[in-house]
Every structure is written in structure tokens, then in C-alpha cells.
Amino acid sequence: MGRRPTINDVALAAGVSVATVSKAVNGRYGVAVETVERVLQVVQELGYESSLVASSMRARQTGVIGVLVADFEPFSAEILKGVGAALHESRYDLLAYSGSRQLSPEGWERRSLSRLSGTLIDGVIMVTPTVVNVSAEVPIVAIDPHTGPADLPTVESDSFGGAKLATEHLLSLGHRRIAFVAGRPDLRSSSLRDAGYRRALAEAGIPFDPSLVAVGRYEQDTVREAAHRLLIRSDRPTAVFAANDLSAIAVIEVATELGLDVPGELSVVGFDDVPEATQSTPPLTTVRQPMQRLGSAAAELVVSLLNGGTPEKTHLRLPTRLVRRGTTAPPAVPPSV
CATH class of the missing domain: 3.40.50.2300 (Response regulator)
Known part of the structure; x- marks a missing residue:
């Protein structure tokens, strides 16, 4: 087969529906044991285990860390650069995801987490989240979080x-x-x-x-x-x-x-x-503010948590500094009124 096998190929070869394949590879109830075994055999024969879902089913890990952003703008772009640099020498890939905020600008993180965690990603970095009282099956770190109390590990600038x-x-x-x-x-x-x-x-x-x-x-x-x-x-x-x-x-x-x-x-x-x-x-x-360092520090925290480590600090605040360029000068003499 010259292309990557799809879930449809598995369903056809196993003689079951796509829904049954999905349940089988994700370990969900409602599928007979012999059917699960047949599906998994086909998965192995076709090489479908190379997909993220099948890999996560076997190893319970995908090797992917997700970064959830409200928008792809300059700040989040710099964060992503930092995350990517930190993960470059690791075994983890980076998945950047921006969920729809049209229905509700607040709480977009929960919807995104429910779609990604447990099957596609091993850990999550949330950038400027509106809420921090979220839970998932994977480690979560928040960058520049909401005003409220943060139970999650956080990274922010001064x-x-x-x-x-x-x-x-x-x-x-x-x-x-x-x-x-x-x-x-x-x-x-x-x-x-x-x-x-x-x-x-x-x-x-x-x-x-x-x-x-x-x-x-x-x-x-x-x-x-x-x-x-x-x-x-x-x-x-x-x-x-x-x-x-x-x-x-x-x-x-x-x-x-x-x-x-x-x-x-x-x-x-x-x-x-x-x-x-x-x-x-x-x-x-x-x-x-060290935007790329914010990203890399968050990535390092997530990887540490995934490896079962206990970071010395789970709430990091990084220093900022003034950069003088051309838009500031002493005030002009105010005009007489």
C-alpha cells in the first residue's frame, strides 16, 4: 500500500465499521473481545499503529505536547518558538492548536482539552488561558494565566x-x-x-x-x-x-x-x-519580557512532570527589562493657553 493506512482501511479489512475500529483502538466498551483482537491484528498488519491514536492505545503516550493558544499573534508566536527550541532535542513533538472562540470566548481551553487530551497529546501548555481551574488526563502548565488563583503550574514574566x-x-x-x-x-x-x-x-x-x-x-x-x-x-x-x-x-x-x-x-x-x-x-x-524563555520554561516543566519528576518550582516568574529605542524623549514645552 503506497499511502498511510487510514481507519477506513482498517475497518474494511477487519469487516467492521469505522466506529467499531475507533472503539477498539481506544479501549472503549461495547466491542466484543474477539472483535477487538481482530481489529488490532489488522492494525498491526496494515501498519496503522504509526498513527497517533493507535500508538497512544499501545503505549498510552503519543510523544506530542500540545500548545493551546487563543490566537496566533506575535506573543504566542514567540512562545511557540521557545517551546519548539526546548523540545528540539527531546523525544516530544509540538502540536499548536487554536480552538474556536466564536461560541464562548471564555472557557475555550476546556473544549480544546477535551478534544486533544488522552488520545493526541501527552501534555499541555496553555497560553494566556481565561480559566485555570481545568483538569485533564495529562500534565498542564499555564503561561500568563487568568487573574484567578492558579492551582496549575504557571510561568509568567515580572x-x-x-x-x-x-x-x-x-x-x-x-x-x-x-x-x-x-x-x-x-x-x-x-x-x-x-x-x-x-x-x-x-x-x-x-x-x-x-x-x-x-x-x-x-x-x-x-x-x-x-x-x-x-x-x-x-x-x-x-x-x-x-x-x-x-x-x-x-x-x-x-x-x-x-x-x-x-x-x-x-x-x-x-x-x-x-x-x-x-x-x-x-x-x-x-x-x-523573555517570551521564548517563557515557552521553553513551560516545556521543561511539562517534560519534567511527564517523566515523573517533582520540579523545584511550579510557579515561575521571569525578569523583564527596559529596552530604550526611539519613541521616548523629554516632554516638549507645553503650549501656552
């Missing part, structure tokens, strides 16, 4: 410290009216970036102004609307700290459309240091 660094950088340049474009309120990292921004202002003796905080939710249209409202004010901010790089780039685009020079009339700082940060005009000053 969002609080990074946001504080970004705001302190703007303060050191002389800015006092610093706006913040926040991310998703349900993510712990977003809340921590908000808290880091406020802490830096408080330590500098700058009163917190809630009117300078806009929630962008990491959604481009929402960020652009928020930036437009901030920048058309007569008392507009002289600087904006955005909770991620794509939001910061959207702020720069809106500022340019309004005729504001960056950084001459408006300084902008992002968070992440995705590849797009160096390609913006001007190149974006940002807080670098």
Missing part, C-alpha cells in the same frame, strides 16, 4: 516590575502626565502592569488620574479609540505607556494621524518586545 520600569523611565525624562492603555482585565499580567504603573506614579509623588487610564483589551480597534480620546484632549498626556507592543504601535499610528510627532510631542512605551517593535517608526521603546 509584569509589575516591568510596568514600573516603563513608567519610571518616562518620569525620569520629565513626564508628569502619563497615560496608561491597559490590556485584558481578566489577565493577571494586565492587572499587574496597571499596578506597576500606579506604584511608580505614587513613589514619584504624582497623583493618580483615572481619566488617563483607558482599557484597550489588546484589541486594535478598541486601542485606537482609546488613544484617540486621550490625544484629542486639550490637556492631553505627554506620554503613553501601553500594556503591550501592538497597542503601543496603534497609539503611535493614531498620534501620527493627529499630526503629533513621536517622540517630540508624545513619548510612547510598550511591553513585550515583539519583532514588530523594532520595525515601527520610530523603533519602539519597550519592556522586554
Whole structure:
């Protein structure tokens, strides 16, 4: 046979239905013992054991680690690079999966896990999950999890410290009216970036102004609307700290459309240091979080759990640092009113 055997080939050769083959190879009830034996014999004869399902039936392992992401965007792409690098020398393959969020944006992880765990994957890495109180038949590690308590092993960056660094950088340049474009309120990292921004202002003796905080939710249209409202004010901010790089780039685009020079009339700082940060005009000053390291650390945790190990730490927080580029400068002398 010149092609890989399919479940239909097994069913035809064994004289049973596709459903019966599926039950037999997955060890489900409802199939007579002699039928199971006949199906498994055909599986062996045809070489169908090379498929993930048949292999998992025999070894109870597939040699695959799944990475569940809500969307394939720059942040998750960098995470995947880190996971792939960590697994390169291991016996595990990588399966990236993005489940549909159309029916319910919240809880997409549960649906994805029910489809993949137990048959296709040995372990799971969930990226920015909306929930962490999930269970599965396989080890799970969460990257940048939901605000709620996390019983699962987690890996995240120092969002609080990074946001504080970004705001302190703007303060050191002389800015006092610093706006913040926040991310998703349900993510712990977003809340921590908000808290880091406020802490830096408080330590500098700058009163917190809630009117300078806009929630962008990491959604481009929402960020652009928020930036437009901030920048058309007569008392507009002289600087904006955005909770991620794509939001910061959207702020720069809106500022340019309004005729504001960056950084001459408006300084902008992002968070992440995705590849797009160096390609913006001007190149974006940002807080670098080790995105690929987040992925590799999560992969190492999953592999350790799969090997029966007990990791020293199951809640990892990685450091962040400020990267100065071309979008920040001292504030211009405010125009006389």
C-alpha cells in the first residue's frame, strides 16, 4: 500500500465499521473481545499503529505536547518558538492548536482539552488561558494565566516590575502626565502592569488620574479609540505607556494621524518586545519580557512532570527589562493657553 493506512482501511479489512475500529483502538466498551483482537491484528498488519491514536492505545503516550493558544499573534508566536527550541532535542513533538472562540470566548481551553487530551497529546501548555481551574488526563502548565488563583503550574514574566520600569523611565525624562492603555482585565499580567504603573506614579509623588487610564483589551480597534480620546484632549498626556507592543504601535499610528510627532510631542512605551517593535517608526521603546524563555520554561516543566519528576518550582516568574529605542524623549514645552 503506497499511502498511510487510514481507519477506513482498517475497518474494511477487519469487516467492521469505522466506529467499531475507533472503539477498539481506544479501549472503549461495547466491542466484543474477539472483535477487538481482530481489529488490532489488522492494525498491526496494515501498519496503522504509526498513527497517533493507535500508538497512544499501545503505549498510552503519543510523544506530542500540545500548545493551546487563543490566537496566533506575535506573543504566542514567540512562545511557540521557545517551546519548539526546548523540545528540539527531546523525544516530544509540538502540536499548536487554536480552538474556536466564536461560541464562548471564555472557557475555550476546556473544549480544546477535551478534544486533544488522552488520545493526541501527552501534555499541555496553555497560553494566556481565561480559566485555570481545568483538569485533564495529562500534565498542564499555564503561561500568563487568568487573574484567578492558579492551582496549575504557571510561568509568567515580572509584569509589575516591568510596568514600573516603563513608567519610571518616562518620569525620569520629565513626564508628569502619563497615560496608561491597559490590556485584558481578566489577565493577571494586565492587572499587574496597571499596578506597576500606579506604584511608580505614587513613589514619584504624582497623583493618580483615572481619566488617563483607558482599557484597550489588546484589541486594535478598541486601542485606537482609546488613544484617540486621550490625544484629542486639550490637556492631553505627554506620554503613553501601553500594556503591550501592538497597542503601543496603534497609539503611535493614531498620534501620527493627529499630526503629533513621536517622540517630540508624545513619548510612547510598550511591553513585550515583539519583532514588530523594532520595525515601527520610530523603533519602539519597550519592556522586554523573555517570551521564548517563557515557552521553553513551560516545556521543561511539562517534560519534567511527564517523566515523573517533582520540579523545584511550579510557579515561575521571569525578569523583564527596559529596552530604550526611539519613541521616548523629554516632554516638549507645553503650549501656552
